[in-house]
Amino acid sequence: MFKNSTSKKFEIRILTIILISTFLLYLNHFNNPFIFDDTHTIESNNSIRTLNNWTTFFTDADTFSSLPANRAYRPMITLMNAIDYNIAGELDPSYFHYHIFFWFLVLIVFVFVLCKHIYKISLKKDKYAGIVALFSIAWFAFHTGNAETINYICARSDSFSTLCIVASLLLYINPFSRKWHLYIITMIIGIWTKQTGVMFFPILVTYIILFEEHTFLTDFRTETRTKTISILKKVLPTGIIASFLFILNQYYLTPESTDSTNFSVTRFEYISTQWYVIKHYLSNFFLPINLSADPDIAIIKPWYNFKILSGLIIIIVLFYLMIKTSLKKELRPIAFGIAWFFIALLPTTLNPLFQIANDHRMFFPFIGLFIAVPYSVLILVKNQKVFEQKKLLYLIPVTLFILAGNAYGTVQRNKVWNSHESLWLDVTIKSPKNGRGQMNYGLTQMEKGNYDIALEYFEKANSLSPNYYILHTNLAILYSAKKDFQKAESYFDSAIKLNTNSPSPHYFFAQYLSDQKRYLEAKKQVEIALQKSPNHIQSKNLLDKISKNSIKTNEELHSLQTQVENSEDPTKLLNISLKYYQIQEYKLVISTCKKILKIDPKNAYAYNNICSAYNQLKKWELGAKACKKAIEIMPNYELAKNNLKWALNNLEKANKE
Template sequence: MLTKFTSQKLELKILIAILVVTSLVYLNHFDNPFFFDDVHTITQNESIRSLDNWISFFTNADTFSSLPANRAYRPMITFMNAIDYAIAGDLNPYYYHYHIFFWFLVLIVLVYILSKHLYRLSLPEYNWIGMTALFATAWFALHTANAETINYICARSDSFSTLCIVSSLLLYIHPFGKKWHLYIITMVIGIWTKQTGVMFVPILVIYILLFEEHSLITNYKTDTKKKIIHVVKKVAPAMIIASFLFIFNQYYLTPKTTDSTNFTVTRFEYISTQWYVIMHYLGNFILPINLSADPDIAIIKPWYDLKIISGLLIILGMLFLMVKSALKEKLRPIAFGIAWFFIALLPTTLNPLFQIANDHRMFFPFIGLFIAVPWGISLLLKETRIINKSKSQKTNIIILSALLLIGHAYGTIQRNKTWNSEDSLWLDVVVKSPKNGRGLMNYGLTHMAKGNYDTALDYFNRALEFAPNYYTLHINLAILYGATQNHSKAEEYFKSAINLNSNSPSPEYYYGRYLSKQKKYQEAEKHLKKALKNSPNHIQSKQLLANISNLLVNSEKEIKDLEEKAKNEPSLDILLNLSLKYYQNKEYQMVINTSKKLLKSHPTSSVAFNNMCAAYNQLREWELGAKACEKALEINPDYQLARNNLKWATDNIKK
């Protein structure tokens, strides 16, 4: 028989083995790129490029994102992103993944400590407590669903806030941490990581009720008021500070531009749909074969739809099991785990969000299931005496457990591969979530990057069916049409993107980039300034605006040089170049004056007549423009540009 010391030594070795195996399983994920919200929180966010003003991360939510609508107050995430950028020296995802994975390993250890503690409180004489806790820990470490959170850099808000909640509970459990209220510190860090950190308070209440003041549940008729007051006193410090922080963060530190609540659906429609979403999450816990980086679950109507009713029945069944388990001491880890699961889901279940479901939201709630389910299985094996039977039975249990863990390890490796590139990730989304407009658009982008414009356009048009008012999709359609030289369509979609979104810098930035490529620098400058007005931290707009400013300065210098040359030597080439520079600077009257001057010495210059035509058209003097283009075509009937400008003029004359 093993002594206590030997058993602890063996458990430590197994725990280290779990950490090593987990590291090997995730070995192929460290070079996975930035995705989704990583763009506006990291790659386009100037705030993280320096740690000099790190205090501003905690006082100004604008530093969190370059998109005004996405500026949640999560200063710890901005701080960690800035640290990773400082260490890497640039936007290298390796360092972000290393940092996230380090804390994931720490969380794995804490899950082991917490689960073992809860099991020991419930059934101290049980010999398989350590092994059950190790199995729960290994299952959590290798579970395929967790790969969604660990691969997605911006989802460090989920993994790190969960770490803070588990740490807070363990610090409360420890006499020293409870005496000096050290658990408050980690709770505050968790709330600063993500507002869901406030869920530590109800989790703490459940822990106190089940494991410290359980007589309130089993013997509620005696001294109930006194017991409730005792519980309130225990939880009061965390509750007061968490409530204050949540209200202060939400109503004072979160900018008014932040758009997190979906008002296009009713609260009941959203909550009732979440009953099905919870069933979807549970399905991924049991068999994670339908994981998608961007699920296409939409609002389900009516409320009595079979999907909603099925989800509701499962929820009621779990709540019934939770209550029944709470009444028996040895089953309390099951009750605690189920309660944790539902408490962790409350923030995304009650507040209508634009994205109905998201697989990285499972990370925090699943901690509860990793505590409850292994303990339930272990007790079932104990009660049926399978665990105490022959060696072959024990061997079978070990083999089945190993097969489950191997299956999840393999699944995690495959999910890491899926997250390895834009192409593989969005293909996976399109296959599993075919009604997701964003997924279709992003997969179209992978084809556009390869020059497959027809295929890209097909996916963009399919995306329009599901997301007709998605401004990013309109931007990408504009970029595609610009790349295929369909400039009228490009202009149309750039303008519709701007109309669809009033506070994001992206429509103005991409339109400005397009205009700068057309050498319409002054117009581009105007849109880039609008982009920076919406988002002062949008680094791409700043860089492009600086480049355009330099080009404008150089252009003015070129004009002055050409004007000086034209005085001394009014040659055909110099005057044509000068009129072109005037046109690029929108000095249309100067284009006309220069062209007239050129025609005095070169009356058969079709280019000069065409330049006059284009300038007249810009001034909306359509008849003068038409006459100039007709002259150009008399001189050169094959001059296509003059023919296009003439059509521009005549079309407007007809109007």
């Protein structure tokens, strides 16, 4: 039945079918939008708008993101984003998806070659090694969990750095490229893509110990020193370069403004919680039905919580299997796959990150499982003599079920990623304790004009994440849309205080002020935003708009001053005072209204406008005095009462301070 199953022609045909099938599965993802961190790395990042300065991507980490706290030294990602933007000529996510998917197909081929090589050297002349390698790669290509990485444009750092690691290992395995150390070049590219590229070094060490220095683990009595020196000679150049680049990236090229380590938790709390996270990832490998774009896993206390202990038990069992299988040559692909899984998880397990778990982080570690698990099945069926009993056909429906199930799941996940609304609705269902997810779904409703629904989700988010500056910014925008300007400005103020590094609160506050024609205040806010992030393209565009409007304002100001000088009509002068107020000329509001009072001493509206202007100038006592006069003339004047309350409240605060 499988006589010619391992021929090259057969493998190429099946591999081609797998690649075509993968393309068809992802056919509904190419128009999926920019999501989440794509905003600051692509949409608002001015650095990627041109390739003329592409060399600065490798010298200046500020070019990676428009948000100071999110800047990392990943020049290859910035370069690829710039290439995609400039090919498209605009912000078209399709071009980004085409590029990412091309390298995903290349990775599929590379992982197949790696699996087949490892299986072949462990099971010499086994005709089923090629078949199992094909199943491994089909499972990898169709796996629903990978859709979380392939759909998320910013996560190209995970997929491309993984490609570089696999390519580096294949280049090391090839005698010619090993001789010229070509594998070091792809390793460097991987590290420039994401710091996890450094993990190629321990993976290489593991490969050498398991598959090249065969007796190092099984015979400690003879020539241990010679074997150790042999291993060191093979890995030393890679180790030195990887360590140098990692130190250079972390301590010299990463900006001081970058905020990547979560100091709000202890390292032990974070690492112990990762034991449960590893269990979560493993469950998604075997049954990817609970995938979320933004999981709500939080720090788990105490360390002896059942969730943590159950994860620890699974880790111990896997370590035992890894050690046990490493001692027998035939079983070493299993040990290598498990080791790959744990090595790939080290960067996100040891360093406390703000996001405790993220499903796109599974992409790199899962390569190890796609090597180990299918091979384990091969060994089990061989030991059970399934082949001899001609019961191998029973495995075919199981195999097809696994592939079909994952294929269906991938298509469905692509649909979830199809819009912001569908993605964040899915997050609110899968991760209900995630405040950011609740906020982002509320944001989609606000954009549709469903303000009450948006407020409901914002309030849920606020109860879960009360000090989240982006949420406060969105609440400010929402209350502005609802015409509650007092609450809007209060939330803008709190958003700015909650995050002193981000340009976003200043930008949106400036936009709000500009819409109200308060151009001087708007200009001040947008200049602060650009001071914090010179590459924030939205702030640059807004500053240009404000500057143009300021010119118009100056022309309008001259015209109004002429009208004030030539008019004795209180109604006309009152309207002019309101226009002065709109363009923030509060002193002119006061002088114009004083002219009105000379003509009409009992004009309550003039006193109220004087009160409003003094309040804006924070001269609360003078504001209160003017409003009291307005109410004295017109006792039921509600606007004057509100302005008086505004003045008195702030006067009370000032006296307490």
